[in-house]
Amino acid sequence: MPDVISRKLDRLTQGERPRVLDLFAGCGGLSLGFHRAGFVIGAAVELDPLAAASHAQNFHRDIEPEAFVRAARARDITVTEPDELTDELGLGPCDTAFDVLVGGPPCQAYARVGRAKLREVAEHPEAFKVDPRANLYLRYIDYVRRTKPLAILMENVPDILNFGGHNVVQEIAETLSGLGYEARYTLINSAFHGVPQFRDRVFLLAYHRRLGQRVRFPKPTHWADLPSGYAGTRAVAFKLIDMFSADAFVPEDVGTPDLPQAVSASEAIGDLPPITLHLEGKLRRGARRFTELQPYSDASDLSPYARSMRSWPGFESIEGVYDHVIRCLPRDTMIFRAMKHGDEYPAAHATAVRLFEAEVERRRRRGELLSARGLDELKRRMVPPYPVGTFPNRWWKLRPDQPSRTLMAHIGKDTYSHIHYDSDQGRTISVREAARLQSFPDGFVFCGTMNPAFRQIGNAVPPLMANRLASVILRTLKAAIRRNVAEQMKVAAE
Incomplete structure (x- = not known):
């Protein structure tokens, strides 16, 4: 029997739309960007009741009343197991329910995680429950391990690059590598992508190695001179970025002045x-x-x-x-x-x-x-x-x-x-x-x-920025589908 990754690829090859699980979803900035790109918003996990209600109202407003109540329910990710979530929503086993995992975990206790702890939670999914040093990144990684997505998107503030002497996102990329994913991350300012806001955020993209695809980030569509304050913040964030300790880092593409001016x-x-x-x-x-x-x-x-x-x-x-x-x-x-x-x-x-x-x-x-x-x-x-x-x-x-x-x-x-x-x-x-x-x-x-x-x-990822990333992920999945079809034809020919 084909493994889970192969079955998910085969499903997409048959023309089905990729399904998204949005963790720490808020009202749905990431979900909206993926929705516009053509993804199905399968489920969301959000602690705040009003934000969870907003997410359901915008993405599940046409489903049956009882199903809507379940979709709109606020959930604490620290006590919500992936299989419990999919059972409650009628989505089947958690490892087959989603193709893409997205989210922006809150940024508590960065400095107290470290590579050893990340590796531990990857092997022991309940370690975060008993270790007071643990934070919500560990839960995100556990969801990756349990749901086995084809693609992953993580978003966070620039401080994640240098928090208490840790480049936390590099450590996360290394842990994802151990789970079978090729991960890269970069810093992007949303003003370069059509959002009328100077907003620096770190984005990590990862694909399962079975897809055979490289990680790429969207090219800028607009040009702007960043205000002076952003240069100082970036200098601090980049302090731990170098060719030896941050090999998963991709320098930001800021475009050229011949692009349209940023939206005012x-x-x-x-x-x-x-x-x-x-x-x-x-x-x-x-x-x-x-x-x-x-x-x-x-x-x-x-x-x-x-x-x-x-x-x-x-x-x-x-x-x-x-x-x-x-x-x-x-x-x-x-x-x-x-x-x-x-x-x-x-x-x-x-x-x-x-x-x-x-x-x-x-x-x-x-x-x-x-x-x-x-x-x-x-x-x-x-x-x-x-x-x-x-x-x-x-x-x-x-x-x-x-x-x-x-x-x-x-x-x-x-x-x-x-x-x-x-x-x-x-x-x-x-x-x-x-x-x-x-x-x-x-x-x-x-x-x-x-x-x-x-x-x-204020808590949300700008939907236009999310859509730019979602479009890149969709193109990558389509490339993986073409590769999958070619391999199937080769096997059939043999």
């Missing part, structure tokens, strides 16, 4: 309707629910990017969006309006102080005398209290002609890191604008209210 913030979100409720005094504090349609503005001059976000296959949006909502930040509206594009918190604080001093002078000229207590109260209402030296990057006003800075999960707590470039509106970005900057199409639904939606977006 204004191209990404400039077509969405202005928000003025806060300027009219009609915006109140509290949870924002996505119940009111915000109709699109005139579509005559849509950028290609905005058009694509409205017309993403399977996630089209015709009339408008429901999640174009913002936080209520009444103290800061005038500060946001006065800030220059690219200003950070020190400049914002200085702007607030100037506005405060101007207001004091205005009242003085009007004959209004403020007590010390009154001055303190006025300053509290006008000037943010955070120390200038402690949070230099806490605030940032988008540049309309450049991609956004990296969206982080922290955006679920506040959105000061992404202040809208339109000074007339004087606000931070909306949920839908964050989704656009992360390349989620307008028809993609986020479950929950505003804060959880922001967090889901």
Whole structure:
């Protein structure tokens, strides 16, 4: 009887679509990119209930109600065994249910893993349960061992290249090699691939050696000059990269200046309707629910990017969006309006102080005398209290002609890191604008209210970046299929 890898190749050779298991799936950034490339999203494992609900709502919305409930269930990967997952979802044995394994394990305790521990978990799948040094990477590797995918994609932050003196992703590549996979990894900035955001991430690709295929990464489609801060971060991350200790590393292809310029913030979100409720005094504090349609503005001059976000296959949006909502930040509206594009918190604080001093002078000229207590109260209402030296990057006003800075999960707590470039509106970005900057199409639904939606977006892999990687994987699988057919014909001829 053919082994599992051969049976999976034979299945694809018969024209079946490759099936994806998304671990640490979040709301589904990776899944969406693979879905667009033609993969079947077979299952997802996600701990956060609202993110798990979002994933199911977008990828399993048409299945039977009872099956949908199972698909939308939040799952803790540390206690969810692969065979339990596939049994519950009716997918059969775990080693035959999926062709591709993807995911971005959270980055706890990098420095405490090491090669020996990774090898141990590869041989003893329950070691992570009893060893306090273990982290979720070990569980990811266990899922590889148990599900036997043809292809693997792993995503993480640049720190994984140099965390506590460990190049963790190199150690993972070596462990995957012991499991029968050819693995390579690289650093990619999503701005080079059509995402309107400077976002550095490490991506590892691996194929089972039975496929007989080399690992390749997508070529850039856009050009941008990376901001200076990214160069320093990269220098630290690359410290452990050399020809001897990082033989699985592939230098990033950043393209050439003759490519189209990177998608800018204004191209990404400039077509969405202005928000003025806060300027009219009609915006109140509290949870924002996505119940009111915000109709699109005139579509005559849509950028290609905005058009694509409205017309993403399977996630089209015709009339408008429901999640174009913002936080209520009444103290800061005038500060946001006065800030220059690219200003950070020190400049914002200085702007607030100037506005405060101007207001004091205005009242003085009007004959209004403020007590010390009154001055303190006025300053509290006008000037943010955070120390200038402690949070230099806490605030940032988008540049309309450049991609956004990296969206982080922290955006679920506040959105000061992404202040809208339109000074007339004087606000931070909306949920839908964050989704656009992360390349989620307008028809993609986020479950929950505003804060959880922001967090889901910040945690996600940009779907456009995921799609670029998925397309490379699909081409590789097709090459493996052609090779498989040739071998079968050769055997038949003999």
